[in-house]
Amino acid sequence: MDFDNFKTLGEWDKWKGALAKAVDLGEAIGFNENTVDKMAYRIGNFLSSTVDPENREERVLQELWKVADESDKKVLAKLIVRMVEKDSRLH
Template sequence: MSEHNHVVNKDGEVTLGKVDDALNRIDDERKEEILQSFESFKKYLGERVKLAQSMGMSEETMTQAAEKVGNYLAAKEDPRNREEKLLQELWNAGDQEHRHALAHMLVRLAQKAH
């Protein structure tokens, strides 16, 4: 896959506009594996946060990416468990500021999970 398909390029620059494309490239079996339980979701998110930190990404940039993921999940995926249902309801109830705060909390949750 060429570099132009990645959210982060070889220089460590982030293109948040490519987050949706990256999410759409995850095959259905892998999505199901990630979303099957809240623990597997936290583990996946934790791995991504750890990778982002190792590349020097700021918490704010990770939060912006988490917002993109939250928007994607709320619009395109049905919750697989109670925790995901709660997250979806909180996401949908909030405005942009609330969603940003929730994304920050998810990034921090992922940091503690790893």
């Protein structure tokens, strides 16, 4: 059994949880959906160019970001926001 994967999955869940908290905070202070999506896009640009991925999932996101055009990046950012919102509601 590969116990390293358990650690990686925990980090991935922690990463999604941190994003969910940021989205919840933005919505709590009155940011609308469009503003949250724009912020996610900007954060994605920053992270893709400055942060080394810590696990496979983050690496996949970074690779997708690097090959995407601006429109694709906006869609990817929006999908990531929706993913963490859904996860947040389940927990």
